[in-house]
Amino acid sequence: MTTGQPLLSVRGIKTFYGKIQALHGVDLDVYEGEIVTLIGANGAGKSTLMMTVCGTPQARNGSVSYCGEDITYKPTYEIMRTGIAQSPEGRRIFPRMTVLENLMMGGMVAGNEHFEEDLRRAFELFPRLKERQQQRGGTLSGGEQQMLAIARALMSRPRLLLLDEPSLGLAPIIVAQIFDAIRELNRSDGLTVFLVEQNAYHALKLAHRGYVMVNGTITMTGTGKELLSREEVKAAYLEGGAH
Amino acid sequence: MSSWDNNPVLKVEHLTMRFGGLTAINDLSFNIGRGDITALIGPNGAGKTTVFNCITGFYKPTEGRLIMARSGGEKHLLERMADFKITADAKVARTFQNIRLFGGMTILENLMVAQHNPLMVASNWTIGGLLGLGGYKKSNVEAIETAKYWLERIDLIDRADKPAADLSYGDQRRLEIARAMCTGPELLCLDEPAAGLNPKESLELNTLLQYIRKEHDTSVVLIEHDMSVVMEISDHVVVLDYGVKISDGTPDFVKNDPHVIAAYLGVEDDEVGQVEEEVGI
C-alpha cells in the first residue's frame, strides 16, 4: 500500500505563530487509500500541522504537496477545492445555520449535481443528522456536531479527508460510532483519511500507519499495531492508571 | 479522612455551572489542602478550566459555595466576590491556559503590574506619587526588588528589559507564574502549566512549583492533561470527567482507579480489563 507517489506529502515544514515556532521541520506521507493517524499530547503541534496542510497558516519553510502538486503557498480556498476536506479541531460548526445549511456549505465545492445523492449518503452514515436537519448547528450535542463536521467535510467529495480530534469531549460510545464510520468510509469508498488524535488507543487501532508527534517534531512512526505495543507510546499516552 | 480535608485552604462545595442548557460542572465538591500541590485532571472538555474560572471569579457559579480560608483565619466566599477582589483580597492568583502576558511590556513591567495594589496604596492613589512624596519611592524600589527576586528564580534576570512577547513558550509560562506570585497569593491556580513544554522546561517548571510550595507558604492547584507531570509532583489528585468528580485521592490511588483508566482510554468502564490485556498494561 505504501508504494508509489504519496497522495499527500509533507517535507520539512516549519510553522510559526508570530514568533513562536510550532512545527520544527515535519516530514510525513499519506498514501492513497490509507488511514494514517498522528498522535501526540496537547500542544504538540498536531492541529498546526493539519492547518498548515490547508494553508492557514502557511509554512515558513518546507513544502506540502498533494497529488504531486506543490500547494504550500496556495490560498486556503483553492487548496480546499482540489479534493481535500477537513473536519477541524473544535468542529467549527456554523452555529446559526441549520444542519442542512451546514451540509450545503460543505457541498458547495462539489457543485449541485451530486448534492441530493451526497446528502442521502451522509444521512445514511449518520442517521441522527437526518432527524435534525432543520435544527441549528449550535443547538446540537457535541457528538452530533462532530458527526455534522465529518458529514460536512464529506459533502465536498474529497479524496483526502483530514480529521482533527473527532473524539474530543465525546462519550466513548459516540467515539466508537464515529470511528466505525471512518473505517466504513475507508473500506467501502477507498477514502484516504489523515486523523489527528489524542485518544491514542482507538486511533492506533483504526489506522494503518501512525506518527507520533512531540513538541513539533515527529518522533516515531510505524504501523498502528507496532506503535500500540511500543513502550514509549504506552508510557506517554496510556498512562491513565497502571504501569 | 485525608490530610487535605483537615485544613483546606479552599473548600469547593456542590459547585454547579450551567451555560444555557449545557451543564459544564455538576455538583462538584472537593477540598484543596493547605500547602499541598493539588492536581485537577481529566480528559479534554471535562470542565477543569470552568472550575478555575469559577474559583477566580470569571464565571459566577450557578450553584455551590467556594470557601477560601486565609492563613490568618479570615474566610472569603469566592462566589460572591468580583474577580479582581478575589486576587486582591482573598489572595487567589491564577495563570491561563493560553498564556496571557502583557506582551508589549517588558518582563520587569509585567511583574510590576502584578504589584499594582500595594503600590497604589503607597502612592496615595497616585496623588502622593505624582507630587513626589517619599513613601512611594521606597515602595517602588521594594517592588523592583521583589520583581528581581522572582526574575532570578525563573532565571530571566538578564532579560528583564525585553518584551514579554519575545520569550520562548516555556519562559512565558514561568513568567506568568512569577507574575501571579508577585500578587502574594495564598492559593495559586495554574491552568495547564506544562502544556507545550519540552522535557527540560517541564523539569524547570516542577522545580519552580516545589520551590513555591516550600518557600512561600502558597498552596498550588493545577490543571493538567499530561498525567506524568501530575504523578510526579502532586500530593492530591482530583479527576473530573463530564463535569463530575470520578476520583479523588493520592496519585497512587487515582492511577489505579478503574474509572480513571477508563476515562483516559476513552472506553467504557467494563472494557477496561479487555483493553489493558490487549495492550499489555
Next chain:
Amino acid sequence: MDYFLQQLINGVTLGSIYGLIAIGYTMVYGIIGMINFAHGDIFMVGSFIALVLIVALGITAATPVLLLILALALVLVVAMALTAVWGWTVERVAYRPLRGSFRLAPLITAIGASIALQNFVQVSQGAKNKPLQPLFSGSFQLTDGGADGSGFIVNLSYIQILIVVTTVILMGGFTYIINNTNLGRSQRACEQDRKMASLLGVNVDRTISLTFVMGASLASVAGLMFLLYYGVIDFYIGFLAGVKAFTAAVLGGIGSLPGAMLGGLLIGLIETFWSGYFSVEYKDVAAFSILAIVLIFMPEGLLGQPEVEKV
C-alpha cells in the same frame, strides 16, 4: 388620532430608508467586525448619482407616468451598479490592505474615506444644496378632516407608497439571496467563522467584497428614495443618516438582517413621533440617546446574539 396616523405613515417611510442603509452596516459589521464609517457617505454618493442621472435623463414632473416609472427604474439600476463600484473601491483601497492588521487602523481609514468622499462630492458637485422638483406630487387623502374641516387631514403620498413598496420588494429579494443562495450562505458562513468558511473552499476576500457591493447598492436605493422624498440633498447628508442607520442596525441587533429592518423602522418611527409630539430640535438627541442606551444596556440589540466572554 389622525395626527398619529400621519406620523405613523411618515415614520414608516423614513424607517424604510434607514432600514436600507442599516443593512449595509449590519452586514459589514457581521462579516468583518468593523463599523464602515464611510457607508453613510456611500449613501450620499448614491443619492448624488441618482440626482445626476435624473437630471441627465431630463426626468421632470411633466414626464408621462409610465415613462417616468420606467426612467426611474433605469436610474435605480444604474445608480445601484455605480454606487456598488464605489463601495467596492472603498473596501479595496481602504480596508482590505489592513485586514488582519491593528483594529484601529481600519477605523481611521474609514473615517478618512468618509472625509474624502464628502469632500470629493463637495468638490465635484459643489457645496450648494441641490433641490429637485417633486416628481410625484399626488397623494391619497385618507381622512377629510371631519365635516367641519377642523380635523387633521392625513395624506398618504404616492412617493411614500413607492418608497415603502420598493423597500419591501428589495428587502424580500435580499432576504432570499441571503437565506437561499450559495452567495448568501457563504456570507453567513464568513460571518460565523471565516476560517472554517475558507476551509470549505469559500473565497473569503471575494465574499467580503460582494458584501460591500450589496450594502452599497442598497444604500444607493436609499439615496434615491431620500432624494425623491425630501427633494433636496447636499454632500453632508451621509453623516446623520449614517449614524441613524447605524443606530438602527445596533438597535435591531448588529449582524442580523431582520434586525436591521426592524431597527430602521423603529428609529424612523421614534424620530417622527419625537418630532411630532416633543421637539424637532432635539430629534437627533433622541436618536443618539437611543444608540447609547441600547449599546449600554442591551448591546446585543433586539434580535442579535449575545456575546460570551472567553477566558
Next chain:
Amino acid sequence: MQARQKDSLLVASVKDSLGGAIITFALACVMIGLRVDVASGRGAELFLEHRWLAVAAAVVIVFAGRFAMNVFFWKREDPPSLNLSGFLPKGGLSTGTSSVLKYALLGLAVVLPFALMFWLGARGSRQYIDLAILVLTYVMLGWGLNIVVGLAGLLDLGYVAFYAVGAYSYALLAHYFGFSFWICLPLAGILAAFWGIILGFPVLRLRGDYLAIVTLAFGEIIRVVLLNWYQFTGGPDGLSGIPRPSFFGLEFTRGEGGFASFFGLDYSSIHRIIFLYYLIFAMALFTNFVTMRLRRMPIGRAWEALREDEIACRALGINTTTTKLTAFALGAMFAGFAGSFFATRQGFISPESFTFLESAIILAIVVLGGLGSQIGVVIAAIVMIGGFEFFREFEEYRMLVFGMIMVVIMVWKPRGLISSRTPSVALSKNAKGISADLVQEGHG
C-alpha cells in the same frame, strides 16, 4: 495559478491597468463627468455641466500610474521597493534619534516666536505664531487623548465633547460670574473630568467599536444640546466677548496698567499672541509631564496593562473599572484645559467648533503619530494641522486631500509614524524600545 504565471510582465501589467482604468471610469463617469448645479437667477432649477475631459484625464492617469507601478514594482519578481525600504527607519525611530528629535523640537518651540519676530517682524510673523498656537493646541489635545487611546487602549470618538465642556465652562463662568481665566482654567478641567466620569461610568464596560460609537453619540448629544439651548449657550450664535487672559493680572491692553506699559514696552497686539503661544506651550508641556510621570507609576502601568490584556489585569487584582475611569477622566481634564484656552484665545465659541470632524482629527493625530507615542503626536500634529494650513490656497481640495492622506498613511504604516514603546521601568541603563508589533492596542 499557472495560467497567470504565463502572462508576461507586460501583458499582466496591461490587464491589471485596464481593470483599474475601467473601475476609474465607472467611478468617474457620473460623479466627475457630469455636475449638477443650481442655476443662479433661475430659481431652483438644476442644470448639467459636462466635464468629460476630466474623466478622460482621470482614466488615463490611473491607467498610466497602475501600469508604471505594475511594470516597476508590483508584478516584478524583484521589486525595487525592497531596496527603497532600506532607507526608511525600521519600526519607527530609534530611541537615540527620537530623543535628539525631542530636544530639537523642544528648543525650536521655545525660541519660535522670537525667531519668527526676528525674521518676519511683528506683523509678518503673526499668522505663523497663530498657526503654531493651533498646532500646539492639537498637540495638547493629542497628548490628552493619548492617555485614553494610546495608553489605556480605550477608543474615544467623542473626545471633542470634553473640549467643548472646557470651552463652554470658561465662557459661561466668565459670563455669569465674571471669573477670570486663571480661576476658570482649573474649574474647566475639573468640570470636564467630572463629565468624563459621568459619561465614562456607563460606557466603559463596552468594548472596541461599541465604545467608540457610544462616545461619538455622547459627543454629538452634547453638541446638539449646545446648539439648541439658546437661553443658556446662545445656540448656533455661540458666546462672544469671552475675556482674554491676563499676565498675572496684567491685561494685554493699550494704555495705563496694561502689560506693555507695565514693562515699559510699546503696545503691540503681538504681545498677547506671544503670551498665548507660551501659555499653550506651557499647558502642553504640563500635559506631557503629567502623562510621562504617570506612565512610571502604578496607575500608568495599569493603563498599559489594560490595553495589553484586560482579563489578565483582572486576574492580577486590578480594578479595571476605576482604572479605565481615571484614564477617561484625566484625558477629559486635559481636553477641558485646552478648551478653556481655546475659548480665551478666540474670544468667541460656538458649537461649530466642536463637531465630530474635530474628534476624528484628534484621533487621527494620535493614531497616525503612533499610539502611545508622545513625540509621534507632535509630528502628526505638525504634519496634519501645519500641512493643512499651508494648503490654504487650495481651500476646496484641502479636506479631500486630508481624508486621502489619512487613508494612505494608515495603509502604509498601520501602527503610525513612531511605533516603538519605551519601557516605563528598566533595570539596565540602555533598555531598548519595544517594537509596536508586540504592543496590543486594547479592546475597549
